[in-house]
Structure formats: structure tokens, C-alpha cells
Amino acid sequence: MAKSNLIEMNNVGIVVESLDNAISFFTEIGLTLEGRSMVEGEWAGRVTGLGDQSVEVAMMVTPDGHSRLELSRFLTPATIADHRKAPVNALGYLRIMFRVDNLDELLSRLVNQGAELVGEVVNYENIYRLCYIRGTEGLLIGLAEQLSNQTTKDILEKS
Incomplete structure (x- = not known):
């Protein structure tokens, strides 16, 4: 049997209380709603292990x-x-990090929508400006503005 090869990361999943609020928040960051639908029935529960479900x-x-x-x-x-x-530093879901441009402008818009800055915006070796925010429903979100042509791989190789 041939070894399977990873093709791509398809998605990251987050469970929320208000889909409308979450869509609005992530749209403000710059994501686009690709589709919205119900996933229901016993077949879905066989995938998740939750039995009959409606999501x-x-x-x-x-x-x-x-x-x-x-x-x-x-x-x-x-x-x-x-x-x-x-x-x-909790086990499990940590955060999602988005690379953005004009971090200050985006942060201002997100704070106006109720997001809270967790710590502060920091400059990491003139490569990135980064911060964590608590967004809609308290979700931990990272925002990073790239300042140079160095990549994350370059940073990790220096360590």
C-alpha cells in the first residue's frame, strides 16, 4: 500500500454561540463567507462521534x-x-494567527467592535509586529504585520 501524502490543510474549526457575530468579526479581519448551511443527521455524527446532530x-x-x-x-x-x-498557555486550541497589513488600522476597527487587546503590540526583531486580541465570544486571535522579507522559517532556523 502506498503511503498517503498531505496535500493541504483544509480548515480550522471553531464552535461559536452566534454564527452571525462570528461571521461579522472574521469578515472585518478580511475573510470572506464562502458558504453557510446546516449539517444534520446520523451520517455527520458518525464522523464526529456525537451521534445524531444538527449543526x-x-x-x-x-x-x-x-x-x-x-x-x-x-x-x-x-x-x-x-x-x-x-x-x-492552555492545552488544546491555542489561537489562530492571521498575517495582515496595516495592523494598527485593523486593530482599531476590531476594538471598535468589542475586541480587546490581550497584552500589547510588539515588534519582533523588525520582522513582525504582533499582538493577541480577544475577539468575538472571547476567541483568542493573533494578528501579525510582516515588516521584512524574512519568513517564519528563517526565524525558527535562527533559534
Whole structure:
């Protein structure tokens, strides 16, 4: 049997209480709503292990078309845990980081929508300006503005 090869990362999924608020927030960051629909029935539960389920899903896509964010609102079964306020060093979901341009302008717009700056905006070796925010529903989101042509790979290789 041939070894399978990774093709791409398809999406990252986040469960939210308000799909409308989450869509609005991620649209403000720059993602586009690709589609919205219900995922229901026993077949879906076989994938997730949750049994018969009813979930409203919205798929958001980045401007380059390569990355997607799947937002889900569970109708049944009800959500059973809430990790949204966990700090950045908690096990499990950590955060999503978006590379943006004009970080200050975007941050101002997101704060006007209720986002909160977690720490401060920092300059990392004149390569990136970065910050973490708590966005809609307290989700931890990273924003990074690239200042030079160095890549994340270059940074990690220096370590």
C-alpha cells in the first residue's frame, strides 16, 4: 500500500454561540463567507462521534483562497465545554494567527467592535509586529504585520 501524502490543510474549526457575530468579526479581519448551511443527521455524527446532530456551519476563506475557517453552531447535541477564555498557555486550541497589513488600522476597527487587546503590540526583531486580541465570544486571535522579507522559517532556523 502506498503511503498517503498531505496535500493541504483544509480548515480550522471553531464552535461559536452566534454564527452571525462570528461571521461579522472574521469578515472585518478580511475573510470572506464562502458558504453557510446546516449539517444534520446520523451520517455527520458518525464522523464526529456525537451521534445524531444538527449543526449550522459557515465556511470563511482567506483572500488568497488557500485557508479556511469553519465556524459551527451546535443546535444538537448542546455544547458541553467552553475553552474560549483559556490563556495562551492552555492545552488544546491555542489561537489562530492571521498575517495582515496595516495592523494598527485593523486593530482599531476590531476594538471598535468589542475586541480587546490581550497584552500589547510588539515588534519582533523588525520582522513582525504582533499582538493577541480577544475577539468575538472571547476567541483568542493573533494578528501579525510582516515588516521584512524574512519568513517564519528563517526565524525558527535562527533559534
